[in-house]
Amino acid sequence: MPQEPPKEPKVFDFSLILIILGSILILVFAGWRFYTARILSFEGQVQEAVAKEGYRPVSIKISSINLSLDVSEGAVADGVWQISKTGASHLNVSVNPGEGGNTVIYGHNKNSLFGPIRWLEKGAEIEVSDENGNKYIYVVSETLEVTPDKIDYVLPKSEEVLTLYTCTGLFDSKRFIVIAKPFSFLTTP
Structure with missing residues (x-):
């Protein structure tokens, strides 16, 4: 009886599997980026304070963490926070510093x-200068980490407060907030 040649084992097309998995990962990442860009959106029209x-x-200058940055104007446009790549926003x-709000x-x-603000401790001083040369000194009263949907910390307040805000956590999944109260005001001569 003639012997049959041995059957070759089936070989999975691993390249096809890798392409499919890669495509899925790209779609998941794109969805995640879209979600995180929109998570802080305000509902309705945002009014000035x-x-x-x-x-x-x-x-802004924070000596205790050796931080000194220029500050430019930023906005929330179409639900996405516009943010400076080289300084703070x-x-x-x-409100502007000294106007009695947030x-x-x-x-x-x-x-x-803004990464180093995560190391600020209660009592640290923060100096904010305005375009007229006035200096506003604030003292850190609280630091906290929240989920991105907790936007009440950036909404108008009746008392004067400085709120510093950055991302933190795995894949920037959380927000780190510094709340500081006014301490002193120095005018230009």
């Missing part, structure tokens, strides 16, 4: 930008 009479902030619908300054979670 008050009619602004003061000067906008142009720099002042949320344009929040001044919100935010930045990227990078060591050269």
